[in-house]
Amino acid sequence: MATENYSIKDLEKLSGIKAHTLRIWEKRYGIIKPGRTDTNIRYYGNEELKKILNISLLNQHGYKISAISEMNDEEIAEKASSVGLFSQNGSTDENLLLSLIDMDEQLFNITFSGLMMKRGFEDTIISSIFPFFHRIGIMWQAGTINPAQEHFFSNLIRSKIIMATEALNKHPETNADVALLFLPEGELHEIGLLFYNYALRARGYRTIYLGQSVPHDSLYRVITICKPNLIVTGMTNPITSKDFMAFSQQLCEFAPGLNIYFTGPIPAGVRDILPSNARSVKDLLSLMQITQKA
Missing domain, CATH: 1.10.1660.10 (Multidrug-efflux Transporter Regulator; Chain: A; Domain 2)
Structure with a gap:
């Protein structure tokens, strides 16, 4: 603590x-x-x-x-x-920080709603919330916030993304491309993946969301059932180059005809030797641009 x-x-x-x-x-x-x-x-x-x-x-x-x-x-x-709370000239980070420190859901909701009115949901998450998560990570490492505060804030964002996804009320066309999203075993931080799921659905994809810590042995069966057009995965836990290459090679062999997007930090030295159908995505906007439908 x-x-x-x-x-x-x-x-x-x-x-x-x-x-x-x-x-x-x-x-x-x-x-x-x-x-x-x-x-x-x-x-x-x-x-x-x-x-x-x-x-x-x-x-x-x-x-x-x-x-x-x-x-x-x-x-x-x-x-x-x-x-x-009602300023048009910044102060957002301070209000988010106060809501985190004081675990003040009302202040968070007011601040988030103000951002939404100015920027819309997607830009709010990309331009404000995810950079703020980076700040939370630094604070957590420095010991200036505790895990309970980080969980409080993360669950508020998780809830917002899930509600926004449900509110899309968008039924994909019968011939829509299918995106399979999952996190590998041991990966529990799914906020980014949830947002990818929202963004892909908003762009007309049919998504199959498996969530966090999916056993590797079950993926081949899932891919056979769902027949996705692309796969999105990623990791935030530290991993060696050797382990990352083993994971990416096995996954790419499961689905040799699909583009597989790896999000999050990738160990140095492996980007240029990834399997041919592996795609390294450096940030949220990159994936959105890559998968943007014409």
Whole structure:
């Protein structure tokens, strides 16, 4: 479990405000008050982080730090909410971050709906949510969020993608191409695959979605039954070049006449020696362009 103790460098990374500036604000205005460990090391808790994020929002929208310093915590949070939730000029990442840290589903839904109104569902996921997941990964590795917070946020996004897929209410034509989507054994992070499933359905494909951690031995039977026109798979867990080549070769031999799209990071040195029907996809937009119907 990650602690709720942040260094001033953590605050800098999460808020975008330089550590030097934070120290000046702390000394001159007393805006945040660090705690101290038994060994006298300064640290900041979740309340300080949330306050700094709110101050960052206000500062971005023209409030001077001298004026902010005269507000109490409730006034800062209230004004940040009023300028942040309905702003047309950014603040999205801060609101997403606040919803993650505070596990605030209402704030997340308001922020997500605002993005949807401006960008539409697909661009919201590609341009805002997936880059934010990258940020979450860095935070998780640094110990600034805990697994429960990451699961909370991931499940909110998972739910949004599933609902959007159901809302398509789109019946593919009888001769529509079939896309088979799955993650290999041990792969559990299916948010990207769920979005591929949505995007392919939106483009008229009939999709067969198998989801996470599919036993390799069952794939040949599935391919025989479904007769897909293409296969989409991928992995996020670390894998050696040797193991990746073994997996890709076996899968490509199962379906020699199909293009098989491998998403996610691929070990260095194997991209140029993949089987002839293997396709490396570097990001979401690449697959969408490759599979875009005329």
